Amino acid sequence: MPPADKTCASCGRRIEWRKKWERNWDDVTYCSDACRRRKVSAVDRELESGIRNLLAARPATSTICPSDVVRAMTGDEDEWRALMEPVRRAARRLVAAGEVEITQGGRVVDPSTAKGPIRIRRRRP
Ligand SMILES: [Zn+2]
Numbered sequence: 001m002p003p004a005d006k007t008c009a010s011c012g013r014r015i016e017w018r019k020k021w022e023r024n025w026d027d028v029t030y031c032s033d034a035c036r037r038r039k040v041s042a043v044d045r046e047l048e049s050g051i052r053n054l055l056a057a058r059p060a061t062s063t064i065c066p067s068d069v070v071r072a073m074t075g076d077e078d079e080w081r082a083l084m085e086p087v088r089r090a091a092r093r094l095v096a097a098g099e100v101e102i103t104q105g106g107r108v109v110d111p112s113t114a115k116g117p118i119r120i121r122r123r124r125p
Helices: 033-038 042-056 066-073 077-082 084-096
Strands: 100-104 119-122
Touching (some): 042 066, 042 084, 042 119, 066 077, 066 084, 077 084
Antiparallel strands (some): 100 119
């Protein structure tokens, strides 16, 4: 049986084991060269905190939109747009960390494959 999947440390998507990683699977941290270059920046960490803070300020059952997180961080339109994908990456990392869930239409979805608008909520027991 192949080893269990991992989560990319940068984008939070699932990394499935591949034969080419047979020898160094333990060292595999990123899903792609792009993610390896990107890593996790200070802004990425700020977005994670932004998600945590916003969720903490709401009732446990409520969901937030990624744009709410970005809007709380910047009023600048261009910056706002530039942070929309990074905030989704941050949400996926928090799913991997067991802190939050990503939903679509009220159902928990797989963060690796979810397309389109998502919402974020605290992980339910
Ligand atoms: Zn990645």
